[in-house]
Amino acid sequence: MSKQFIEQIQVKELVARGIVKRFPGVLASDHVDFDVHSGEIHTLLGENGAGKSTLMKILYGMYRPDAGEIAINGDRVRFHSPLDAIRHGIGMVHQHFMLVPTFTVAENVALGLPSSRRVLLDLDVVSKRIEELAKTYGLQVDPAAKVWQLSVGEQQRVEILKVLYRGASLLILDEPTAVLTPQEVDEFSETLRRMIDEGHAIVFISHKLHEVLALSDRITVLRSGRVVDTVPAVDATKAGLARLMVGREVILQVDHPEVAQGDVRLAVHGLSANGNSGLPALRGVDLEVRAGEILGLAGVSGNGQKELAEVIAGMRRPTGGRVLFDGTDVTGALPGKLLDHGLSYIPEERMVDGTVRDFSVAENLILKDHHRKPYAHWVFMDSAKIASESDRLIEAFDIRTPSRQTPLKSLSGGNIQKLILARELSRDPSVLVAAQPTRGLDVSATEYVHRRLIEQRSAGTATLLISEDLDEILNLSDRIAVIYEGRIMGIVDREDVDVERIGLMMAGVSEQAAGNASA
Amino acid sequence: MTAPNWLKIERRPVASGRTVFIISVLAILAALLVAAIFFAAYGISPIYAYYLILRGALGNMHGFSETIRRMIPLLLCGVGLTVAFRALFWNIGAEGQILMGAIAASGVALFSGLPGPLLLIAMFIAGFLAGAAWGLIPAALKAKLGLNDVITTLMLNYVAMYVVLWLVHGPWKGASMRGYAYTDMFPNAAQLPMIGSTSIHWPTLMLGFIAAVVMYILVNRTRSGFEIRVVGENPEASRFAGISQFKTTMLVMFISGGLAGFAGVGEVAGIYHRLLDPSQISMGYGFTAIIVAWLARKNPLAVIVTSFFFGILMAGGDVIKIQLRLPFQLINVFNGLIMFFLIGSELLIRYKISIRRR
Numbered sequence: 013m014s015k016q017f018i019e020q021i022q023v024k025e026l027v028a029r030g031i032v033k034r035f036p037g038v039l040a041s042d043h044v045d046f047d048v049h050s051g052e053i054h055t056l057l058g059e060n061g062a063g064k065s066t067l068m069k070i071l072y073g074m075y076r077p078d079a080g081e082i083a084i085n086g087d088r089v090r091f092h093s094p095l096d097a098i099r100h101g102i103g104m105v106h107q108h109f110m111l112v113p114t115f116t117v118a119e120n121v122a123l124g125l126p127s128s129r130r131v132l133l134d135l136d137v138v139s140k141r142i143e144e145l146a147k148t149y150g151l152q153v154d155p156a157a158k159v160w161q162l163s164v165g166e167q168q169r170v171e172i173l174k175v176l177y178r179g180a181s182l183l184i185l186d187e188p189t190a191v192l193t194p195q196e197v198d199e200f201s202e203t204l205r206r207m208i209d210e211g212h213a214i215v216f217i218s219h220k221l222h223e224v225l226a227l228s229d230r231i232t233v234l235r236s237g238r239v240v241d242t243v244p245a246v247d248a249t250k251a252g253l254a255r256l257m258v259g260r261e262v263i264l265q266v267d268h269p270e271v272a273q274g275d276v277r278l279a280v281h282g283l284s285a286n287g288n289s290g291l292p293a294l295r296g297v298d299l300e301v302r303a304g305e306i307l308g309l310a311g312v313s314g315n316g317q318k319e320l321a322e323v324i325a326g327m328r329r330p331t332g333g334r335v336l337f338d339g340t341d342v343t344g345a346l347p348g349k350l351l352d353h354g355l356s357y358i359p360e361e362r363m364v365d366g367t368v369r370d371f372s373v374a375e376n377l378i379l380k381d382h383h384r385k386p387y388a389h390w391v392f393m394d395s396a397k398i399a400s401e402s403d404r405l406i407e408a409f410d411i412r413t414p415s416r417q418t419p420l421k422s423l424s425g426g427n428i429q430k431l432i433l434a435r436e437l438s439r440d441p442s443v444l445v446a447a448q449p450t451r452g453l454d455v456s457a458t459e460y461v462h463r464r465l466i467e468q469r470s471a472g473t474a475t476l477l478i479s480e481d482l483d484e485i486l487n488l489s490d491r492i493a494v495i496y497e498g499r500i501m502g503i504v505d506r507e508d509v510d511v512e513r514i515g516l517m518m519a520g521v522s523e524q525a526a527g528n529a530s531a
Numbered sequence: 532m533t534a535p536n537w538l539k540i541e542r543r544p545v546a547s548g549r550t551v552f553i554i555s556v557l558a559i560l561a562a563l564l565v566a567a568i569f570f571a572a573y574g575i576s577p578i579y580a581y582y583l584i585l586r587g588a589l590g591n592m593h594g595f596s597e598t599i600r601r602m603i604p605l606l607l608c609g610v611g612l613t614v615a616f617r618a619l620f621w622n623i624g625a626e627g628q629i630l631m632g633a634i635a636a637s638g639v640a641l642f643s644g645l646p647g648p649l650l651l652i653a654m655f656i657a658g659f660l661a662g663a664a665w666g667l668i669p670a671a672l673k674a675k676l677g678l679n680d681v682i683t684t685l686m687l688n689y690v691a692m693y694v695v696l697w698l699v700h701g702p703w704k705g706a707s708m709r710g711y712a713y714t715d716m717f718p719n720a721a722q723l724p725m726i727g728s729t730s731i732h733w734p735t736l737m738l739g740f741i742a743a744v745v746m747y748i749l750v751n752r753t754r755s756g757f758e759i760r761v762v763g764e765n766p767e768a769s770r771f772a773g774i775s776q777f778k779t780t781m782l783v784m785f786i787s788g789g790l791a792g793f794a795g796v797g798e799v800a801g802i803y804h805r806l807l808d809p810s811q812i813s814m815g816y817g818f819t820a821i822i823v824a825w826l827a828r829k830n831p832l833a834v835i836v837t838s839f840f841f842g843i844l845m846a847g848g849d850v851i852k853i854q855l856r857l858p859f860q861l862i863n864v865f866n867g868l869i870m871f872f873l874i875g876s877e878l879l880i881r882y883k884i885s886i887r888r889r
Contacts, residue, residue, distance in 0.1 A: 035541070036541055036883075325771070327770060327771065346773065346775075347770055347771055347772075347773045348773025348774070348775070349773075350773075351773045357771065359771065364765075364767050364768075365767050365768060365771050366768065366771065367765075367768060368760075368761055368764045368765045368768050369764070369765065370764050371760070371761075371764060375757070379761065379768065379772045380771075380772045380773065382754060382757050382758075382772070383754050383758075388754045391753045391754055391755065392752055392753050392754070393752055393753060393754060393756075393757060395752075419545055422545070
């Protein structure tokens, strides 16, 4: 290994004082004070746009602050790029992995580092060191395995190994638990504990309040670019943290009123489909959703959820099986036809599939009904009707926008999701497919989306809720189906839920075996 | 990725119309500045050369007439291209669509035997349909088979060229033309009226203005226009919204090809009164119109201004050739430079770059 990486200083203490960062029209960091010591996990908590990412990027040298200073072990430092931060012993694990899938674990770790044998590779040396690190921190992974063969949880271990290998003693972890099963989260927290014991310092970023409480030593809550408070985790409660984040009382548990269920509105029988790579992604899925019911589909990302949603929405051709709306076979029908059948769809990639960035709020609101009354007469668009209807929806769904003419791209993620809800729910859907409806949303927006989904359930819509956030599924669903490698592992009623068992099914254990294991 | 310390680069939320206009003008000025090097290399003062171009293109009736003559096909093709570009269809084939329009109009003029005013109307209809048909081929190939539109439209230009060459050398070769590769002259009823003694065939010019206004309304006020813009801005979202990409693509290329076809009709019925060598029918109008549409930022109404500007440049090319004895191709250097700076200026529209003051 090169000397550069061996002689890194051990970060005993990082102190940021009076950090200010302005963007056009926004004060993203408003005199923020933050510090973290070796041997502790300090969590940054806040809604979207509260300034978490800005602060994180400043600590990692991606942004330069407009004012304020950062000191490591008492010496003032100035970072011009992430490379400077890495040299000072800071490492970051991004939410989206940055790995080369066709390379081995060792190759990925060694990528971009000088070799101890100059022009020749030293992968055997690298592998040995990886094994040592893996042992110390409980990050079991085979250095010779190709990254594409690894599960998401294992890939995350590789990301952490990369950072540790580079000698980081302060780790910034950006929403690391978002992609893990409950069991993987347990292993992950074990790893964090070991890192703390070894004297590392960790900055942890998460939305999930119960994880934050379980893992952190201290919690700093940000709101509108300012530090609201820094509290020891032992003194904090979920409700208290939510109040600090939002600035008001938040209802964390949505009401789930009794609703009489009606006929089967959406049914899929023996559905198979291929993924983008041409390999089977769905292998015979059977599901039924009734009017007034929310069926939650739990599963780790990439087990066929996306493909299932796309087949139901008419965006992907199935290779077998049938899709029925109200008993009518609509397999392979075009999206336009399904809209006429009363399908509403909240797509997973809301900026890619659900909206047009450069269109105005009003144009995005009428996207699916632009061709019919009241928005269109003969060949022309009725701009007066479009204006009045969109103003009504903006008001009714509390979309925070300067005007209906504002381009969509200048809205926040939460408001874009409200816009999609406004468009999809105002069509009074008979079937609603909601894919990751609250991904990346802050607490208040999530609360809002949940309330609307429950209202729609009361109104008699049959909802298929696809989410990787297990808490969301458990809170909202009447029944919970678990998908693994394109197969439904089991369906559980709301009353009989056992998180342990669902976690095992998410990892591919059949319902019966999972039942036996958790019993 | 990292910019130097003293530079501040920020994303613009939305560039105002004024900003876009100023940036476009600056891009043209930058192109003129670089082109000045070429004049200087020939030992000619660039300022004098630009003065001559302007005077030659606008300073007298003849020059003005030449400018408008060039503007007419650029306007028609340019308006059509803005519509195609809006739907993210890269029509590089206006040149071929012009030629198909010219062929169809010539066929009607020479062989239909229609009487009086009916003849010209039939020529325009046939020209529009032929250009549209030529445009629909790559549209269908892209929408159904996913073939690259840039390649197919570009290649079809050559096919159209050879069809014209075959016709004027073969079956349609005029009896009275002896050794020349021309068709016979069109009957008088197939020749477009001019304004006075100029070469401005005003019916085609009027068609161009009407097309600009109608396409502006189509894009901004109609259902089809909305669908065109959705397909262009976000094809994925258009599928989710139940918009047919096939229909939309076919529609824009029907319009784009058809308007180029009109331009072809104008050239043969207005200027040459016969079908002749393809390089004479269209002096690269179909390619220059790409820059015209781009400079208009895909706004059909703005094409009226940008096609006039390029009319000046093309008429100025004659001045360069005759008065300065420089190659006409210098105008292509202009075109290339303007396109270069226009594409470069997209960065300035999306980002605001300023110098950091400490």
